[in-house]
Amino acid sequence: MFSAYQGTVDYTGESVESAAEEVTKTFTGSYGRYMPQYSYVVVRESALACATLVTRREGVPLLVFAMTAPAWKRKGLAKATIRQAMQDLFEAGETQLDLVVNAKNSPALNLYLQLGFVPDRGDA
């Protein structure tokens, strides 16, 4: 998470410790109940290359984090893992997956639009 966000519009000087804290908060329910069955990590060369973390918040699945390590960006890993999570959710009867994205984060925005996400709030 730390290296994935560094240098992006969403990076405001956070430390590796605060990144670890965000992951812990995700796993322990601060952003809704963590759903490991719909979450993915990709390991390449013995290190984390990409993660797609899903929770359920207010009854609706939420894509809390999508992140790819710098060396593995733009190789289709985020697209593949989010698409897989969407497929898993659909097969389990879910018809919605929410997320929040900074409109200035064009890599993420392009990714989500490509996957079929539609905006429902101008400020989100």
Ligand SMILES: CC(C)(COP(=O)(O)OP(=O)(O)OC[C@H]1O[C@@H](n2cnc3c(N)ncnc32)[C@H](O)[C@@H]1OP(=O)(O)O)[C@@H](O)C(=O)NCCC(=O)NCCS
């Ligand atoms: C956004 C992020 C998760 C994309 O991960 P990735 O594994 O590199 O994405 P993919 O290779 O699957 O790319 C899929 C599509 O996303 C879009 N995209 C990804 N990176 C992009 C970039 N740098 N510029 C423009 N579009 C980009 C493209 O549409 C791309 O499809 P294409 O390669 O066929 O053109 C990654 O850049 C990241 O970790 N960013 C920091 C964390 C973050 O901002 N997460 C989202 C918070 S809501």
